[in-house]
Amino acid sequence: MPALPSLKSAVLILPGTVLLLAGCGRKDRVEVMDSRAPFTNEPAPKLGLSTAQRYAANDAQSMLRWTTPEGWNFLPATEFRHLNFDFGPSREGEAYLTLLPVNGGGGVLDNLNRWRKQMDQPPLTESELAALPTKTVFGRPVPCLDITGTFTGGSGPMMAASTPKPGYRMLGAIFEAPGFLFTLKLTGPEALVAAHAARFDAFAQSLGVAGTPATGQ
Amino acid sequence: MSAESPTLSPPETPRRRAGMMDRILSLIGSYHIAVVVFLLMILLTLLGTFSQKTLGLYQSLNIYFTSWVVPREHWLLGFIPLPGMALLLAVMFVNLLAGGVIRIRKNWRTVGNVIAHLSMLGLIAAGAVSLYYKQEGHMRIFEGESSNRVQAFQDWVLEVREAGGADSRIYMIQETSFRTDSPAETTTFHRTGWPFELKVSGYQKNATITTTGDPGVLAGSRNIDGYTLRPLPVNPQHEANMAGVFLDAVDLSGKTVGSTLLAQVIRSGEIVTRADAPFSFTVGDRQFSVNLTRETWEVPFSLKLDDFKAEYYPGTRKAKEYESHVTMTNAEGKDTKFRIWMNNPLRDSGYVAYQTSFDDQSPPGQEKYSVLTVVKNPSDQWPLYSMIVATVGLLITFLTKLARFIRRTAVPVTPPVA
Numbered sequence: 168m169p170a171l172p173s174l175k176s177a178v179l180i181l182p183g184t185v186l187l188l189a190g191c192g193r194k195d196r197v198e199v200m201d202s203r204a205p206f207t208n209e210p211a212p213k214l215g216l217s218t219a220q221r222y223a224a225n226d227a228q229s230m231l232r233w234t235t236p237e238g239w240n241f242l243p244a245t246e247f248r249h250l251n252f253d254f255g256p257s258r259e260g261e262a263y264l265t266l267l268p269v270n271g272g273g274g275v276l277d278n279l280n281r282w283r284k285q286m287d288q289p290p291l292t293e294s295e296l297a298a299l300p301t302k303t304v305f306g307r308p309v310p311c312l313d314i315t316g317t318f319t320g321g322s323g324p325m326m327a328a329s330t331p332k333p334g335y336r337m338l339g340a341i342f343e344a345p346g347f348l349f350t351l352k353l354t355g356p357e358a359l360v361a362a363h364a365a366r367f368d369a370f371a372q373s374l375g376v377a378g379t380p381a382t383g384q
Numbered sequence: 385m386s387a388e389s390p391t392l393s394p395p396e397t398p399r400r401r402a403g404m405m406d407r408i409l410s411l412i413g414s415y416h417i418a419v420v421v422f423l424l425m426i427l428l429t430l431l432g433t434f435s436q437k438t439l440g441l442y443q444s445l446n447i448y449f450t451s452w453v454v455p456r457e458h459w460l461l462g463f464i465p466l467p468g469m470a471l472l473l474a475v476m477f478v479n480l481l482a483g484g485v486i487r488i489r490k491n492w493r494t495v496g497n498v499i500a501h502l503s504m505l506g507l508i509a510a511g512a513v514s515l516y517y518k519q520e521g522h523m524r525i526f527e528g529e530s531s532n533r534v535q536a537f538q539d540w541v542l543e544v545r546e547a548g549g550a551d552s553r554i555y556m557i558q559e560t561s562f563r564t565d566s567p568a569e570t571t572t573f574h575r576t577g578w579p580f581e582l583k584v585s586g587y588q589k590n591a592t593i594t595t596t597g598d599p600g601v602l603a604g605s606r607n608i609d610g611y612t613l614r615p616l617p618v619n620p621q622h623e624a625n626m627a628g629v630f631l632d633a634v635d636l637s638g639k640t641v642g643s644t645l646l647a648q649v650i651r652s653g654e655i656v657t658r659a660d661a662p663f664s665f666t667v668g669d670r671q672f673s674v675n676l677t678r679e680t681w682e683v684p685f686s687l688k689l690d691d692f693k694a695e696y697y698p699g700t701r702k703a704k705e706y707e708s709h710v711t712m713t714n715a716e717g718k719d720t721k722f723r724i725w726m727n728n729p730l731r732d733s734g735y736v737a738y739q740t741s742f743d744d745q746s747p748p749g750q751e752k753y754s755v756l757t758v759v760k761n762p763s764d765q766w767p768l769y770s771m772i773v774a775t776v777g778l779l780i781t782f783l784t785k786l787a788r789f790i791r792r793t794a795v796p797v798t799p800p801v802a
Contacts (some may be wrong), residue, residue: 194561194571195569195571195572196571196572196574197557197561197571197572197573197574198574198575199544199555199556199573199574199578200575201555201556201557201559202553202554202555202556202683203553203554203556204553204554204561205545205552205553205554206533206680206682207532207682210549210660211547212545212660212661212662212664212673213660213662214547214662214673214677215662215664216661216664218609218610218611218644218645219608219609219610219611220661221661221662221663222593222611222649223649224595224649230438235610238594240595240597241595241596241597242595242597242598243594243595243597243598244595251595251597252597253597265780271739272487282794293529310503334777357480361578366703374400
């Protein structure tokens with residue numbers, strides 16, 4: 168009769184099995200087998216949405232299409248920075264887009280003058296506003312600011328003033344669209360802003376309505 | 385043995401085979417194995433209990449109590465492999481069956497023991513059936529509304545569907561299939577009839593979607609249209625974790641036809657699940673979508689929350705008593721009213737529904753809701769039956785021993801005459 172393993176060796180079966188099973192790794196190629204029928208009244212999913220539309224942190228991100236300039240960091244949105252970026256070696260440059268409800272955040276001139284005050288500049292009159300240079304945003308001419316001086320603004324349009332920062336430059340554009348006031352603003356050290364001014368223009372021109380094709384500007 | 389005989393060993397006989405079978409049963413039904421299994425069970429119970437402090441209940445259950453082998457990163461001292469409780473219970477089942485039911489001497493004195501052993505086998509079988517076939521999730525019902533959908537508490541699932549295709553079924557990829565130890569690992573999913581494969585990578589147990597400039601993003605994170613995954617600390621409460629992955633759809637020629645990231649978005653502290661806004665891609669003239677969601681299923685009845693009541697301890701928000709009054713409508717349209725209250729679940733049609741959570745503090749205009757845990761477990765009542773059987777077996781054993789004791793003490797023993 169062939170010898171069977173002793174009881175002591177039988178006890179070894181357990182650790183042996185453990186080692187054998189431990190050697191079984193997870194599969195990196197799997198055939199999908201599980202399925203279910205659609206539920207009663209299950210709504211059809213919305214297809215063709217962009218990543219921004221699916222994961223927008225606010226209405227601006229879901230409504231808009233834009234191209235983030237090279238070298239800009241796309242930051243999480245805040246209450247008043249619906250598209251929020253920074254740039255520069257120490258990320259000291261800031262750029263953001265804010266959508267304010269019309270009549271809720273003042274008009275174009277009010278906001279431009281608030282920005283001018285942040286750069287220690289006197290307010291503009293309506294006629295001076297009309298004489299400002301323009302950029303094309305959403306296919307329309309939009310009055311723009313380009314101010315160099317001491318920046319005393321805080322982080323965000325509604326924020327308290329921060330420590331004065333001499334040698335700063337501000338680029339800005341504000342325009343009204345049905346129901347909204349769009350504000351585009353970029354601030355930073357003068358040399359850094361000079362290096363990013365063209366990218367700011369490109370960003371402004373890349374803005375469009377989500378789901379519509381880019382104009383290739 | 386003669387020189388002419390070609391046979392080198394004795395021929396197999398029924399008695400010989402019976403002897404070998406007895407040796408095998410003796411081996412697998414031995415006390416040695418039982419003792420080792422019990423010691424390992426004690427060790428696993430200790431490790432699993434202590435680990436709950438850091439890993440949480442669900443993780444500890446998965447690592448020590450429902451696994452066949454404890455995952456490598458939790459081995460004893462880092463290098464001693466440990467069996468999982470599932471393996472130990474399987475060994476115990478075989479050991480008990482061989483030693484405590486088949487091999488045990490069977491007479492009126494051991495009847496109780498055999499019955500008690502059978503009840504233990506029933507308990508182990510109940511655990512196995514529960515482990516593999518139990519479905520558990522929650523159903524949130526607003527007052528006055530009804531629901532027949534149950535959502536899983538724990539794991540996430542990728543749902544893949546074709547828009548307008550001949551196959552309307554929704555294919556599901558469980559989190560256990562794409563859960564990896566390292567975000568660098570990729571798992572490829574395929575199916576006959578699909579003109580693409582899905583490559584899932586960058587798995588994070590708990591993550592949210594953020595923008596690539598978020599300082600909380602790991603260096604080198606993938607950039608999908610300016611968005612990426614931000615890992616969040618893993619919550620010991622597993623149900624609080626939100627899985628996140630990157631996904632590439634690749635056609636059968638190997639060309640990437642779409643890439644995305646899938647996770648939940650947190651807006652103003654609130655988790656926003658866009659179940660209606662999946663990632664979609666096109667292969668040829670066929671359009672597909674993929675979404676990451678909690679697994680959801682329908683039950684063959686609906687529950688309507690007629691009323692919810694809660695009573696609190698004075699001066700606290702701690703519930704003293706709470707009850708949901710529901711109407712169950714089965715597949716035939718028959719309505720049955722139930723009252724679900726503390727320690728008194730609804731049991732019907734193989735399902736159990738018990739109160740898990742509720743909200744009765746909604747502002748005016750918003751309805752109160754009740755959250756019921758809905759469980760379908762084919763072995764739900766087996767532990768009860770097993771314990772009744774165990775009680776019978778032990779009673780027989782104890783009564784038999786009592787009877788023998790009484791008989792012995794009633795009849796004086798006469799010393800043998802030399």
